[in-house]
Amino acid sequence: MNVGFSSSTGKNSSSHCILGWSFSTDGVPATPLDLSSLPSPPVLPDQTSYLKTKLATLKTGAISAIATLLLVILIIAIVLYIRRKSKLAEALEAWELECPHRFRYKDLYKATNGFKDKGIIGHGGFGCVYKGVMPSSRESVAIKKISSGSNQGTKEFVAEISSLGRLRHRNIVNLLGWSKRGRDLLLVYDYMPNRSLDAWLFDTGETRRVLDWERWIGVLRGIAAGLVYLHEEWEQVVVHRDVKVSNVLLDGEMNARLGDFGLAKLYEHGKGMCTTRVVGTLGYIAPELPRTGKATTSTDVYAFGGMLLVVACGRRPIEPSEAVGNLVLLDWVRECWMRGRIIEAADPALRGGDCEKAEVEMVLRLGLMCSQSAPKARPTMRQVVHYLDGDEVLPDVVLVLDDKDSVDLVCRSNLSSSLFGFASVGSIATGR
Structure with missing residues (x-):
């Protein structure tokens, strides 16, 4: 035989308090309870206030967590921004500011979507050519990125490129400008859609x-x-x-x-x-x-x-x-x-x-x-x-060289095409 207490609740929470109890075995009557000596029931907190307090605590914790998360995100964003700015930063020399047709490196970086491999439209002995779309004008351009092993001659190179930027002819690809970052030189041309x-x-x-x-x-x-x-x-x-x-x-x-x-x-x-x-x-x-x-x-x-x-x-x-x-x-x-x-x-x-x-x-x-x-x-x-x-x-032309490397051109329009020849230096000395 087990003797004890049991209680249950329904949908709502409740508290059950045992203020006193009397129990005996062996047929001896249990001692009567003196109700006057029983302790007073404990004062339970108001359930609504308790829930409000608990909710306020949860809200405070959530706000603190969100604030901490936002702070972390802000710090990460600042770090990434600084890294991006440093990546696109240009240390300009005085002479660069005076040269015309200069593009900002960050504009070319954006135009090519970061010089990704999928934007490469050609390869050369001195670098790759990327297709780009200028962020301001939305015009398509071809950007050749030349990696130089040395800064020697860069100033002279850019001076010549700046001069070439003034070339304008229907049978010449317009050189629109240039840019420089570190040892990388970038040349910007008109985009030719029908390839080479x-x-x-x-x-x-x-x-x-x-x-x-x-x-x-x-x-x-x-x-x-x-x-x-x-x-x-x-x-x-x-x-x-x-x-x-x-x-x-x-x-x-x-x-x-x-x-x-x-x-x-x-x-x-x-x-x-x-x-x-x-x-x-x-x-x-x-x-x-x-x-x-x-x-x-x-x-x-x-x-x-x-x-x-x-x-x-x-x-x-x-x-x-x-x-x-x-x-x-x-x-x-x-x-x-x-x-x-x-x-x-x-x-x-x-x-x-x-x-x-x-x-x-x-x-x-x-x-x-x-x-x-x-x-x-x-x-x-x-x-x-x-x-x-x-x-x-x-004309039909016979090339004649002497030992001094002088040149005579003998035009013989009446010769048949089979008589046209290119003589070697050794055989020409006696043929003259």
């Missing part, structure tokens, strides 16, 4: 060679006109130093524009350029450049001649060949010319009607003429434009 000429020539997709010959010859004429502007018509002589198919871009209307002036050099008309380091792309570098270190308008002509051959033949300047190892395009076209079959060097896709075939052959011959080893034997870009436009007839 290299992509149209060598991409394996459906776009390869979809242009007709009229469009191809129009591209060549446009770039030639742009080079005439750089060499002769602007206030200074501009030597591009990196003329090649990958630096020829097509705008929204498929007009050709010469771009990437990151290597360009300027000098006054009538004066020569100082010796500088040799830069460029293998297959487009004039043979005298490694020896003299001086880039001239003639070295640009040589590179343009290489580009003529690349477009007409559909081959890169130097490419692997199972038969001969590395095929040098210039040597191959020259060999076809000396055999009297220069048209065999052309891309089969361009061998159309008689008129088209004649123009393709003219471009191949002009490419050889521009790619002659002696700088004085090459035509000027203005002469090249006349040949491409049909204003002048491309």
Whole structure:
């Protein structure tokens, strides 16, 4: 037998108090309770007040927790803001404030969404090219980010870029401006939606060679006109130093524009350029450049001649060949010319009607003429434009060199094309 107390509550809370009790066993009556000696019932708190107090305590704790959380968030936000500001901060030198066409680095950072990899639209030997949308104007631009290993020459580089920013021609990609942060230099160009000429020539997709010959010859004429502007018509002589198919871009209307002036050099008309380091792309570098270190308008002509051959033949300047190892395009076209079959060097896709075939052959011959080893034997870009436009007839030319490296050009219009040749230095001494 168990003896004890039990109580229960319903939906509401309640308190049950035992003020006294009497119990006995073995048949002996329990001692009567003296109610007068029982303690008074305890005074219980008012339930409503208790709940209010408890709720107030909970509210205070919640407010304190929220305030602490907001404070932590605020501190984190301040730290991130300071880090972002330091990341986009620019330590400007005095000369930078005086150079025109300068963009704020943070604007270019926002335009490219932080220079993320998914925004890269091209690669070069000196950096990556990103597509960007300027936050203020919402215009699309191309931003080339060049990582320099040294600050040496940065001031001179930016001075030249600022001058190049004034170039304006329908066949030149406008250099809109520049920016610098640390050792990174950024060049801002017009955005060309139809990619580079290299992509149209060598991409394996459906776009390869979809242009007709009229469009191809129009591209060549446009770039030639742009080079005439750089060499002769602007206030200074501009030597591009990196003329090649990958630096020829097509705008929204498929007009050709010469771009990437990151290597360009300027000098006054009538004066020569100082010796500088040799830069460029293998297959487009004039043979005298490694020896003299001086880039001239003639070295640009040589590179343009290489580009003529690349477009007409559909081959890169130097490419692997199972038969001969590395095929040098210039040597191959020259060999076809000396055999009297220069048209065999052309891309089969361009061998159309008689008129088209004649123009393709003219471009191949002009490419050889521009790619002659002696700088004085090459035509000027203005002469090249006349040949491409049909204003002048491309002559048959025999290149003659003596031991003093002087040059004579013997034009023989009555010679057949099979007599046109490029003599070596060793054989020319006796042939003169």
